[in-house]
Amino acid sequence: MNDDWVLVRFGELTIKGRNRGRFEDMMVRQVKRTLAAFPALTYQKTYGRLYIRLNGEDYNRIADRLKDVFGIVSFSRVLRCENDLQEIRAAALQVMREVDPAPRTFKVTVKRVWKPFPHDSQEMNHLVGAHVLRNTPELKVDVRKPDTELKVEIQPEGTYVYAGVQQAAGGFPLGMNGKAMLLLSGGIDSPVAGWMAMRKGLEVEAVHFHSYPFTSEQAKEKVVTLAQRLAYYAGSIKLHLVSFTDLQTKLAQTGHEHLIITLMRRSMLRITQKLAEQRGALAIVTGDSLGQVASQTLGSMHVIGRETTLPLLRPLVMMDKLEIIRIAEKIGTFETSILPYEDCCTLFVPKSPATNPNLRIVEKAEDQLGEELDRLVEQAVATVETIELTAESRSDAPAPAEERWF
């Protein structure tokens, strides 16, 4: 009897020698967590791979979730059958018939891992291929550029037959590479930076600066929506909402109008660094892309980055806007990012912001504020509001009454 399975291939972690077992366990845990909504699934782990038995669950819905799990490089829907020539041939034919659109050319690649099987890989190529050809009149063999490659793997526990490979997110399992804070603005770039950081195995906690009442409630909701989209990939995410109003109005009064963005970004990094210390994070991820706006020129990055001793990770730094937008669309943040609500960086924006700020003048402006600046930074850190988010839920909103209503 044939069995419906999904073969999941793990990514870069297969190259890691010693810690491999731990990484694979992490991977399997995350796949199981992601697919928790499909209780009938059963799992079987082998070397560098995970087999998921569908037991009647809908493959397409599972594929839709699997493609976004970090650390999975690709996966395939496979039929598993007994290590028996007739069964393998029947499974091969069934798999080929389900390929949509129907291929005109194909080739068979058999891998005999289980050596007691009586036919070797070469013989099997012919035995399986001939059977498929006989029963599919319009199909031809093309070993160079086939429309479909039919794969047959004879393993000790049974034979796996499949005809397609779906690419997945790749990267490392989430959290494998530690934790970082993500500056999440509400624009197009920072959610993409967050997704790229997570794909590389970084757990991220998002930090958002708002200047209520200068910024609106909708602007905050927009960031919550973006963070929830990131939580779709991460399972859950923490969002720290920092009130930047007092600091921002104070900085606006220093008289250095063209430096205001630089001063703001530096204060943001100071606050984020303190939050990172509290949260045990070892880096700050930003959506900076070189030259995109005044605060992202090399000169600005230099003066702003001096403020923190933590590594500043900028996944988008060398990317073009169009490439960033393409990823934003793919990960489902673009539509939210382009909603028109202002964030705090668009407030008090000078007509001509400095593109090459002078570090000495910036530091002097900060000295001018003296202890007041330290106090406002401390206050911002002390009054941070933290929300725990998943794709569907949020820790702040639902009052008990509200739960009863739905």
Add this chain to the structure above:
Amino acid sequence: METLYFDHCASAPMHGKVIQTVSEVMKLHFANAAALHQAGAEAMKLVDRARAGIAAGFGAKPEEVVLTSGGTESNNLALKGWLLRPGRTRKHLITTPVEHASVYRTAEQLEEAGVEVTWLPVDEYGRVRVEDVAAAIRPETAMVSVMHVNNEIGTVQPIREIGQLLRDYPQIRFHVDGVQAIGKVPLLWNEWGIDLYSGSAHKFQGPKGTGFLLVKEGLALAPLLTGGSQEFGIRGGTHNVPGIVGMAQAFRLATEGMQERRERMFRLRRRLLAIISDIPELKLNGYGAEEEERTAPHVVNVSYPGMRPEVLVHMLEQEGILISTQSACSSKSLKPSRVLLAMGLGEERGSGSIRISFGDEHTERDIDALGERLRLMVEKLKPLERSRG
């Protein structure tokens, strides 16, 4: 005297939990959901959550749910929003003569506005044939509108098969009036090739004055109600926040465990059909117990040929039983049922039909009580029928 309400197809009694929810939300969230302040944002959050809940029940995207005032508006929006869209050149609508008045009359109005309408034939069960849909398609066809469950006789239309057929005609939009189907008959929104699907809350124990239209992603309708930018600009008007939240809750309650509830309702229906089959004067309209996959589980329609249906309604009412003649929306007219006539059942049978529709609160005892009253009623009327002879 205990009243037995057997008129769920006209309007279902509101669920107790939903009544409480609506009144609580009404009290706490009076702010306009489009307002900028926190209270407005909180109201909007409830609207969004309600929308997401309804979307999830269909496997749809939240952006595919347009909140309306009910089934009539949803059907009007689907038909007019698509067929009267500025710049439309293909103007041909295919629909059926057994649709609810809000599709039927809208189609007639569209005819006056220059839209050509093909009225499909139906069989003696009120069901359209997919071949007839296929035969009616022309190059200028812009929409096919077929109801999911008939509101008078409960017949389920071959929606999935029509959707399959229309896959070959991407220029044709498929609208389905699902008002009587929600919570009663399953639907796979993403798989059946449906573009527009209408729903109304008060048919599934939600509040009146709320409904929705599912609109497939990427389909742009012209608004029926122009105004504010609510509902993606397709439908202006301040959100009815308590009604919308109540609808979402009622929707969840109505669709949760639908399979078991269907089975229970079918058991009641079979029981009622068995009673009716023992009363030779009453003729069943629609499918019997043998073809349950083609009927909704909560509707039974019978004719007492030659008897005026309002006599039946009032006689049963005196016994504490509430039912409808044909559909509530057409019951004030004395004309024979358009649906039964289209089914070829003739003037006499078409003029004397009553509709019995029930819900989760009914038990086998209630059905037996109803059956007993039907028997008594026929016994009383029989001599009159003869004397009329």
